[in-house]
Amino acid sequence: MQYCWPGGKHMALTFSYDDGQTFDRRLVELFNRYGMKATFHLNSGRLGDANHRGPFVDGEEIRDLYQGHEVACHGVFHQDPLLLTEQELLMEFGRDREALEKLMQGMVQGLSYAYGRYDERTKRVARTVGLKYSRTVNSTHDFRVPADFMEWNPTCHHGDARLFEIGENFLNSPSYRMMPLMYVWGHSYEFDRDGTWGMMEEFCKKMQGREDVWYATNLEICNYVNALRNLEFSADGKKVYNPSAIAVWMMDGERIVACKPGETICS
Numbered sequence: 353m354q355y356c357w358p359g360g361k362h363m364a365l366t367f368s369y370d371d372g373q374t375f376d377r378r379l380v381e382l383f384n385r386y387g388m389k390a391t392f393h394l395n396s397g398r399l400g401d402a403n404h405r406g407p408f409v410d411g412e413e414i415r416d417l418y419q420g421h422e423v424a425c426h427g428v429f430h431q432d433p434l435l436l437t438e439q440e441l442l443m444e445f446g447r448d449r450e451a452l453e454k455l456m457q458g459m460v461q462g463l464s465y466a467y468g469r470y471d472e473r474t475k476r477v478a479r480t481v482g483l484k485y486s487r488t489v490n491s492t493h494d495f496r497v498p499a500d501f502m503e504w505n506p507t508c509h510h511g512d513a514r515l516f517e518i519g520e521n522f523l524n525s526p527s528y529r530m531m532p533l534m535y536v537w538g539h540s541y542e543f544d545r546d547g548t549w550g551m552m553e554e555f556c557k558k559m560q561g562r563e564d565v566w567y568a569t570n571l572e573i574c575n576y577v578n579a580l581r582n583l584e585f586s587a588d589g590k591k592v593y594n595p596s597a598i599a600v601w602m603m604d605g606e607r608i609v610a611c612k613p614g615e616t617i618c619s
Contacts (some may be wrong), residue, residue, distance in 0.1 A: 360608035375540035396451035422569035424462030495532035
């Protein structure tokens with residue numbers, strides 16, 4: 353069987369933006385206008401701070417501001433993970449998650465590493481506090497699903513000189529390439545600093561409204577791929593059981609089928 357994104361879609365697109373500065377307000381409006389989905393990684397200790405490398409969004413606004421998108425962790429105070437003890441790491445990640453969950457009134461399960469810095473210890477601590485994935489800053493320029501979601505390398509930064517070329521290659525992914533995923537990341541203040549709001553709007557226009565693209569948050573992608581990886585097959589490969597809470601889509605010959613939660617289907 354060949355797997356698909358939800359609804360039988362061939363491709364998936366996601367965005368990720370760090371720090372939670374007030375420029376996020378304009379970026380969220382832009383994403384909403386063009387039907388994009390994104391994850392916003394926030395430092396809970398900087399929310400509402402107008403002085404320290406800010407200004408940052410207020411904690412009281414984030415639930416409404418990021419509605420329809422995802423809020424994820426970035427560390428309480430954006431400290432370099434490799435310069436913290438294990439106990440400090442537990443507090444930097446765990447307290448960030450706790451504070452953001454209180455503000456969002458829901459689960460927060462994602463992370464991006466401050467300064468893009470991480471190691472095996474950092475990944476282990478992130479898992480320990482209940483985080484499911486974390487984004488790096490290491491661009492791949494390809495469309496592969498990550499092998500390890502705690503070391504999730506994005507496709508490219510939005511300021512990449514080849515952004516539109518990469519986007520075109522993504523939209524023209526051949527049918528034999530299984531589940532291509534494009535992941536764009538950055539910081540919203542960069543659009544203001546670099547005068548590139550118009551460029552980002554043009555990119556969203558280019559990517560919008562595709563029936564073959566799933567527009568998703570980071571966590572939605574992570575959860576879906578994990579559900580796919582947890583499928584159970586009979587010895588002859590003709591029966592598949594889905595033990596997860598998420599439907600998984602696949603091609604059975606020319607037919608697109610969904611294996612619903614708790615369901616067994618036969619090919």
